[in-house]
Amino acid sequence: MHKTKRQQKILSLIRTRRIGTQQELSAMLERAGFVATQSSISRDLEELGVVKHHGYYTMPRAKEGASARGLLGLDPAGDCLVVAKCEPGMASSVAVEIDRAAIPEIVGTLAGEDTVFIAVLERKAQRAVLKKVLELFG
Amino acid sequence: MHKTKRQQKILSLIRTRRIGTQQELSAMLERAGFVATQSSISRDLEELGVVKHHGYYTMPRAKEGASARGLLGLDPAGDCLVVAKCEPGMASSVAVEIDRAAIPEIVGTLAGEDTVFIAVLERKAQRAVLKKVLELFG
DNA sequence: CGCGGTTATGCGCTCGCTTTGCATAACTGG
DNA sequence: CCAGTTATGCAAAGCGAGCGCATAACCGCG
Known part of the structure; x- marks a missing residue:
């Protein structure tokens, strides 16, 4: 499935870069070979439980x-x-x-x-x- | 899903009645509101692990x-x-x-x-x- | 408040997997 | 071997996941 790999990539991206908008994320994903609209990214973030903190997306700690x-x-x-x-x-x-x-x-x-x-x-x-x-x- | 409910019904039927053929089962299911061909029933029984014993369908007990x-x-x-x-x-x-x-x-x-x-x-x-x-x- | 930028979501389409029925083959007890 | 019963290959229907589009909701800021 395409979605799973994309979400993996999203996680790795927000871990290694400071990303402030879904637009940026979309662009980076595209450079990595994943074409996805902002809609999909929004849903991905929701699904992954990613949150925006201090203006950047991060994974909340337990x-x-x-x-x-x-x-x-x-x-x-x-x-x-x-x-x-x-x-x-x-x-x-x-x-x-x-x-x-x-x-x-x-x-x-x-x-x-x-x-x-x-x-x-x-x-x-x-x-x-x-x-x-x-x-x-x- | 329709299938799951049907399989539940099958289990309840073979628990409460002595059923000897998939035809009978089909008829009883129909009376209960589940239309299903013998093909489907055959596959259901396989999936549920139901076996025929002494001429009747039963669930093997553990x-x-x-x-x-x-x-x-x-x-x-x-x-x-x-x-x-x-x-x-x-x-x-x-x-x-x-x-x-x-x-x-x-x-x-x-x-x-x-x-x-x-x-x-x-x-x-x-x-x-x-x-x-x-x-x-x- | 209003505004630009950002994010969420209702809707409908597509695509692939599951479930199903039909026809028929395989099997089983007598 | 036969009638009755069960399993199965195949193609169609059903169904849900994933997606994009359009747009609504939201948010920070002046």
Whole structure:
């Protein structure tokens, strides 16, 4: 799919440059071989959760209070996985807390030492789970 | 989606009545408001993992002996993952048993405390694995 | 307020994947 | 081998994702 690669590129662009408008982004994407209108970019940013801060687009960092309970980061992987990065030794307790929330889109969780794999039903559920888990630990 | 609801209805029908042919099933579905040809029903049954036993369609049950050996539930997640819910502390032994079965569609398993992630090749393999693992613990 | 610049969104089109029906092949029990 | 039942190749219909266009909404600033 074209969209996914484009979004990857968008992330890499906003990480490496200071970008202030969707126009700029569009131009840079085009130079990288991705033709996309401002409409699409707007939707991409929304979907990626990118926000404008101090006039530039950036990826918001995971919540601060969360790490108190062991959660350091939360990322989607593929279509049906969410990976939670935790403080060393905290993965199990993070997993337990997530399990207790009984989020319906979650099929199961698997805790290692500092990482939890969260299996979800499918792509759409993935987004929902990201949101709900962040809320849970927010 | 129409298909999902129809398949739900099929499950409820074969649970409550003795149904011996796809024709009967088709008729009953129609009475319930689902128009579907025998082709579709055949594919639905395949997809649901329904089997014909003693001349009637039934859902193979896992529950009996399974939980004795630690397996509580088995669910697909996305396209290439199956999640096995286990009794606390039993995940490793469940995983070992699955590994020993050497099911070819299984790429690998990963056990936590009460959950096993089973990675499979793709969607079709997923279905097959669900079936085979249920058999294994049936 | 109004204005230019920026971003969000309703609408409709396209495209590709899924689901379906038809016809027919394959299978099964007797 | 036969009648009844189930599986399947194929092409069409259905459906949703992604997109662009046009335009509305928003935002900072004078």
